[in-house]
Amino acid sequence: MAAHRTQNILIFGATGLIGEFIIDAILASKGKEFSRIGIFTSNNTLWTKSDEIDRLKARGVEVLSGNLASADAVSEAYNGFDTVVSCVGRPIIHHQVQLIELADKHPDVKKFFPSEYGTDIEYGPSSANEKPHQQKLKVRAALKATKDLEYTYVVTGPYGDADRGLFLSARPPEDEAGGTFDVKRKRAVLLGDGNGRISLTTMRDVGKLVVAALLHPEEAKNRALRVNSFTTTPKDIVAEFEKQTGGQSWSVDFTPLSQLKQLEQQAWERGDAHAGTLTLRRIWSEGGTLYEKRDNALIGMEDSVDSLQDAVKRAIEVQSKAT
DSSP states (O other), X not given: OOOOOOOEEEEESTTSTTHHHHHHHHHHTBXXXXXXXXXXXXXXXXXXXXXXXXXXHHTTOEEEEOOTTOHHHHHHHTTTOSEEEEOOOGGGXXXXXXXXXXXXXXXXXXXXXXXXXXSOTTSSGGGGGOGGGHHHHHHHHHHHTOSSOEEEEEEOOSBOOOSTTSTTSOOOGGGGGGOEEETTTTEEEEETTSOOOEEEBOHHHHHHHHHHHHTOHHHHTTEEEEOOSEEEOHHHHHHHHHHHTTSOOOEXXXXXXXHHHHHHHHHHHTTOTTHHHHHHHHHHHTTTTOOSSOSGGGGTOSSSSXXXXXXXXXXXXXXXXXX
């Protein structure tokens, strides 16, 4: 059976970190490729992010509100939408299981994009045991168990951005052993020996890649798309920061993989909220973002993504605004 072509999209988590970039990219194609765009959000968000909600309404977005855990509210919200794009954050990833079950039963919904944007949770045999992957693995299992629902996992690896906690961000000195690129202090702490390759995707590219996947239904049907903006090394990232911050050498230290694993274990033992981040950074440092070939070309995005230079330029701008 031919893959379903998306027309009407309902987005969950549209006002979150990655959701803002995804809905912006989708809205850029509204009218040309997509007809009806809606978001489902909580009543609390209507108040706490009222300015953002008003901006979305001004761009023609339908705003539906309710309790994400309410089957009735979600089922009613699905009316008239053929595709669901989830951008929910890690704390509520588990709610997607019910969203998927309800979508599979709904006569209008034909396709579901779960909130995958990040580390490949089925990269290798050890992936099944990684603590941060457990809820997403349950989501994938729920999708594979559906009868008629099409799905796509957009796997991007870590975000190549400098917003708080992201790969190109400046971490506080007391946390810098977990990796940092600090523009103000011209200071970097690199994971491993600094030569290990890593693939990154900027958040604005995540949005464009999701749209490209929606516009290539056959190529994206019922599979993981492993995409990225660029592949580089921590040492090359530092060199680019040095180049774009006046040419002065930065202070550079290293956190060996053995030390990173120790920090990770200690963080889990004391119940540290950042333990999952350390696990992900260890996975990336072990090569968990690398493939023989990325899937960008399958969806027409081989040459339409950001470069390392673009990402560093944006990272400098973000860090400069934060100081």
